[in-house]
Amino acid sequence: MSVSAPDIPAKPKRGFRLDLKTVGPLLALALLVLLGISLNENFLSYNNLTNVLARSSFIGIIAIGATFVITAGGLDLSVGSMAAVIAGVMIMVMNWLIPTMGIGWGVVIAGMATGILLGGVAGVFNGTMITRGRIEAFIVTLGTMGIFRSLVTFLADGGTLSLNFQVADVYRPVYYAGLLGVPWPIIVFALVAIGGEVVMRYTAFGRYCAAIGSNEQVARYSSINVDNVRLLTYILQGVLVGVAVLLYVPRLGSASSTTGVLWELEAIAGVIIGGTTLKGGYGRIWGTVVGVVILGLIGNILNLQSLISPYLNGAFQGVIIILAVLLQRGRKNA
Amino acid sequence: MNSADGTPAPAILSANRISKSFGEIPVLFSIDFDIKPGEVHAIIGENGAGKSTLIKILSGIEQPTSGTITYDGQTVTLPPDGKAEGMGIVLIHQELNLAEHLTASESIFLGREIKRFGFLDIGEMRKRAAALMDTLHVRVDPDDRISTLSVADKQMVEIAKAISRDARVLIMDEPTAVLSVGETQTLFEQIRRLTARGVAVIFISHKLDEIMELADRVTVLRDGQLIATVGTEALTPDSIAQMMVGRELSNLYPPKHEPDVDAPVVLGVRNLSAKGVRDISFDLKRGEILGFAGLIGSGRTAVAEAIVGLSHRTGGDIALDGKPVNFTQVAQSVDAGLAYMTKDRKGKGLLLNMGLRPNLTLLTLDKHIKAGFLDGSSEDRALERAVRRFDIRARDASVAVGRLSGGNQQKLMLGKTMESEPDIIIMDEPTRGIDVGTKQQIYHIIAALAAEGKSIILISSEMQEVIGLSHRVVVMREGRLTGVLEGAEITEAEIMRYAAGIKSGNDERISA
Structure with missing residues (x-):
């Protein structure tokens, strides 16, 4: 039991390491921005930056949900397929409502509501199987990932589901327009991020997520309703997938079996790069935001230069993920 | 054994003026320590006294900042990462280092598997493991999975492993912390058998009575300093405790304030049954400390967890202040003013x-x-x-x-x-694995809470603690309540009689 003595020495190093841990992702982001500026003068242009951020906002919003799930010791692999099936059903519902509601915002709003509702329902299903069914999150969401993917292929009959052109015209501004020149996806991403940060840090729910991810037994013995908190993280994840999709649909106005492919991995990568621990117990939303933006910038920078093939995008992202985790590990063992 | 008789038997392992600092912080100051073949040498001290650091240095896991280690007459630098095992110095950690999914025989030969033509010779390993268990008189089958074994048996497997490596010095970090009285005795027999064969045993323990029973010599550390190394025969538990904390511990237990005779019953349990326990009935009065004694695994924790709603209750009634309650979730019992403090502070109590x-x-x-x-x-x-x-x-x-x-x-x-x-607090092993000074503080806190009118159920495997604090003592055995003791009946011998099943008398005094 005399563990205390050898623990003391870690102290002098600790402050320094904590700093590195907090600053790490920000530092990487700053380096990327500098690299971007030096490679291409267009990098800092308003159009380029809003474009990168708007494209990142889908993954970003999903990744914020994933931060809660992962912090509470869970995992959701189904989000990409879930996004695809939500997009497909939203389009079908809107097309189907045109005869009764006519063309206009009514149909679009009904579509949006459907998207969020569907996300919630999918989250309830994942969460219920995991908490009440006592099946591992990896397995449940691997299963639903296949189910959702297959469902959207079935609904599209192997092809593409397209939104009625006139409705699509009404809906378009939700992706392409904005407020004071800032596109809506970026605004929503920012609002979700701020909300997420506040919930994670300043509410009992956020604290409980970290407690459960850190040690489920301790949480249970501390009278926390572990199952309900877990379930809530999956519902939140589902709803946020819904939000991401309702921003995504107006971009292309269609959904197919290739919609949202690998989004789940990008979201998880963003979370991990941001400093949240994959096995749970510690999560930070702003880190996730930085992580997702880093991933988006890598692709953008590769596109803006001509030395390295942009096809290596995935390789660079992969290297960043592994580096991020290596850094995390380094702090732990030291 | 043969060490205390004054003949200068040469030490097999000794540390000479060992100091250790981590960064700026010194942890050990010029410690001398030695152990002779066939000797049991206990290391004792409060938390943070440097015990763990010392045994880590003795087993090569840590290197001393200054000073030398002599092994077998030669000054050596012990290799780190447990490689000293190859030289015959084996450290058995407190949290045993066994892979839960392997069998006993696989565990014993882990890392040094016997091979034939490049493939594992499973039959041979099994045979040797069985022979090893036989010589140790351990009833573990070589094919048993580690995860199915009791903590005590796991420890035996660790010891078998150590012996299979021809351990000449066996170092054990608090081996008895998680063992019941019976299991502890088996372990001690085992240690005696080993020392008879000339193995030197170093062990850390917080339990003074065990040290008195087993050790030939005792080394007391305090704040990284060597206080004394003394032959056990010259010691009493009191004198050891005094050396450890450096002050008198005359009032380890605060004086008992009996609750009023007509104090109301705040918690009434009738015929409680749950997984592992059957037919438990007892009353807890306001301002009372009710001790729960019994061997490890006798079901005391199961009773507590069933009462507060941590585990499912299969039968029986619970009343709080006379009103029947049924807690299915911990939150409900906490709201009702009934709190349970787990014994597993690292696994269930705190977010480390x-x-x-x-x-x-x-x-x-x-x-x-x-x-x-x-x-x-x-x-x-x-x-x-x-x-x-x-x-x-x-x-x-x-x-x-x-x-x-x-x-x-x-x-x-x-x-x-x-x-x-809470008005009622169930404390499960509130002083497990902590030093005497802190124990004393906790005892005074418990007594003060009771004096304030809180009611306390004290589950403890340390008999002295139960006796020193409790107004009444419930004794459990194999999931049943076997006796409730009061006043002068609360003695170690009497508790043991009920705990071991020699006496049983719960019928006449369910509610005293």
Whole structure:
């Protein structure tokens, strides 16, 4: 039991390491921005930056949900397929409502509501199987990932589901327009991020997520309703997938079996790069935001230069993920 | 054994003027320590005294900052990472280092498998493992999975492993902390058999009576200093304790204030049944400390967990202040003023990677919410109060709780439990693995709570503790309540009689 003595020495190093841990992702982001500026003068242009951020906002919003799930010791692999099936059903519902509601915002709003509702329902299903069914999150969401993917292929009959052109015209501004020149996806991403940060840090729910991810037994013995908190993280994840999709649909106005492919991995990568621990117990939303933006910038920078093939995008992202985790590990063992 | 007779038997392993600092912080100051073949040498000291560091140095896991190690007459540098095992120095960690999914025989030969033509010779390993178990008189089948074994048997497998490596020095870190009285005796027999064969045994323990029974010599450390190395025959538990803490411990247990004769019953349990326990009935009065004694595994924790709703109750009635209650979730019992403090502070009590504040308030976070958001300053105030009230010592509040000493962890957990302002507190092994000084503090806190009118159920495997604090003692055996003792009946011998099943008499005095 005399563990205390050898623990003391870690102290002098600790402050320094904590700093590195907090600053790490920000530092990487700053380096990327500098690299971007030096490679291409267009990098800092308003159009380029809003474009990168708007494209990142889908993954970003999903990744914020994933931060809660992962912090509470869970995992959701189904989000990409879930996004695809939500997009497909939203389009079908809107097309189907045109005869009764006519063309206009009514149909679009009904579509949006459907998207969020569907996300919630999918989250309830994942969460219920995991908490009440006592099946591992990896397995449940691997299963639903296949189910959702297959469902959207079935609904599209192997092809593409397209939104009625006139409705699509009404809906378009939700992706392409904005407020004071800032596109809506970026605004929503920012609002979700701020909300997420506040919930994670300043509410009992956020604290409980970290407690459960850190040690489920301790949480249970501390009278926390572990199952309900877990379930809530999956519902939140589902709803946020819904939000991401309702921003995504107006971009292309269609959904197919290739919609949202690998989004789940990008979201998880963003979370991990941001400093949240994959096995749970510690999560930070702003880190996730930085992580997702880093991933988006890598692709953008590769596109803006001509030395390295942009096809290596995935390789660079992969290297960043592994580096991020290596850094995390380094702090732990030291 | 043969060491205390004065003949200068040469030491097999000795540390000469060993000092150790981690960074700037010195942990050991010029320690001399030696052990002779066939000897049992106990190391004792409060938490943080440097015991673990010393045995890590003796087994090569840590290197001393200055000083030398002599092994077998030669000055050596012990290889790190447990490689000293190859030289015959084996350290058995407190949390046993066995892979749960392997069999006993696989565990014993892990890393040195016997091979034939490049493939594992499973039959041969099984045969040798069986022979080894036989010589140790251990009834573990070589094919048993580690995960199916009791803690005591796992320890035996570790010992078998050590012997199979021709251990000449066996170092054990608190081997008895998780063993019952019976299992401890088996372990001691085993150790005696080993020393008879010339193996030297070093062990750390907090249990003074065990040290008196087993050790030939005792080395007392305090704050990294060597206080004394003495032959056990020259010691009494009191004198050891005094050397450990450097002060008198005459009032280890506070005086008992009997609750009023007509104090109301606050908790009534009738015919409670749950997994592992059957037909438990007892009453707890206001201001009373009700001890729960019994061997490890006798079902005391199961009773507590069934009462507060942590585990499912299959039968029986529970009444709080005379009103029947049925808790299916811990939150309900906490709301009703009944709190359970787990014995497993690392696994179930505290979030080791987090700081003091989130740990303290985790059970009662609702109290610190203002308009839906956590009120950090309210949490800080709670922590300040708890630190003062329970004398929790930490460098600062942000230090991960896993880095605190066992005693401070325990006090923090007590603070966390008391944050819910319970009227009834069930404390499960509240002083397990902590030093005498902190134990004394906790005993005084418990007594003070009872004097305030709180009612306490004290589950403890330390008989002295139960006797020293309790007004009445419930004894359990194999999931049944076998006796309730009062007043002068509360003696070690009497408790043992009920705990071991020699006496049983729960029928006549369910409610005293």
